[in-house]
Amino acid sequence: xPHVAALLAAGGGxxxxxxxxxxxxxxxxxxxxxxxxxxxxxxxxxxxxxxxGAVELALPDGVVACHNATWRDGQAGSVxxxxxAARALGASAVxxxxxxxxxxxxxxxxxxxxxPTEHLIVIASYDGVPGxxxxxxxxxxxxxxxxxxxxxxxxxxxxxxxWVCPVxxxxxxxxxxxxxxxxxxNNC
Numbered sequence: 001x002p003h004v005a006a007l008l009a010a011g012g013g014x015x016x017x018x019x020x021x022x023x024x025x026x027x028x029x030x031x032x033x034x035x036x037x038x039x040x041x042x043x044x045x046x047x048x049x050x051x052x053g054a055v056e057l058a059l060p061d062g063v064v065a066c067h068n069a070t071w072r073d074g075q076a077g078s079v080x081x082x083x084x085a086a087r088a089l090g091a092s093a094v095x096x097x098x099x100x101x102x103x104x105x106x107x108x109x110x111x112x113x114x115x116p117t118e119h120l121i122v123i124a125s126y127d128g129v130p131g132x133x134x135x136x137x138x139x140x141x142x143x144x145x146x147x148x149x150x151x152x153x154x155x156x157x158x159x160x161x162x163w164v165c166p167v168x169x170x171x172x173x174x175x176x177x178x179x180x181x182x183x184x185x186n187n188c
Contacts, residue, residue, distance in 0.1 A: 002046035003113050004091040005134070006082035008152075009033055009099035010053025010071035015177045021055040023099055025182045032176050033057055035102030043109035045095070049085040051078045064089070074150030083142050096152065097134035100175045104133060108169035112136050119165035121157060124173070130166050131173040132157060 009023055016022035023033040037059075040048050049064040050057065053071025066085050070077040079096065086094035095113040097104055108124050112134045115122045120141045123132035135153055137145070141163065144156055157164050176182050 001092045002090055003044075004047045004049065004086045004089050004094050005040050005043065005045040005109060005113065006049040006051060006085065006094055006096045007033075007037055007040050007099050008051050008075065008078045008082065008096060009036075009055075009057060010051050010068040010078045010081075011075065011100075012054045012072065013100070013177070016179055016182075018179050022176055022178075022182070023055055023057070025176060025179070027102055027176065027182060027185060032102050032182070033099040036097070036099045036104065037063070039102075039104060039106040040097065040109055042106035043113065045109075045113065047089050047091075049082055049089075049094075050099070051081045051085075053078065073148060075152045076146040076149045079145055079152045080147055083137075083145065087139075087142075091139070093136055093138045095134050095136045098175065100177065101133055101173050102176065103172040103174050104131075105169070105171035108171045109134050111167050111169050115165060115167045117165040120163040121153065121160075122165050122167055123157065124169040124171075125166040126169055126172055128168075131169070133173050 013022035
């Protein structure tokens with residue numbers, strides 16, 4: 001079965017107050033989303049899907065671009081687009097992360113995707129704290145994921161802890177939600 005990753009890059013970024021979308025903000029010389037995509041691509045997946053929405057991204061060749069027309073309705077729609085793409089690519093699981101989390105390393109993506117476990121959900125853990133991104137979702141849980149709203153797998157993880165296996169990872173799930181976040185990380 002192919003290993004498929006999906007990077008969610010569809011949201012509106014409403015807390016970011018600059019005149020451009022947060023994913024286009026420059027972090028250490030490059031747009032935020034490019035850092036996130038670079039880590040996913042370096043992790044060695046068979047296919048990488050990027051779910052877009054509010055802003056167009058100039059994706060490199062070989063990346064599967066999927067547009068979420070309902071991006072304004074919340075993250076659940078983007079997760080559903082990612083699941084649909086993974087299913088079309090013949091995957092039995094998909095590893096999902098967020099484009100506004102540029103410090104999730106390629107090693108974290110790889111560790112979560114390749115974790116040897118019988119659990120249906122694998123989440124990254126950083127310094128003993130569940131991330132939870134990236135998250136690997138087995139096809140058996142796909143029908144249980146929300147189809148509307150602003151939640152991905154969060155509620156499923158909370159409701160079914162017996163399905164979840166945390167994997168210790170290096171990196172950070174710090175995200176770029178505000179202009180202040182971007183400024184802080186550019187000054188580190």
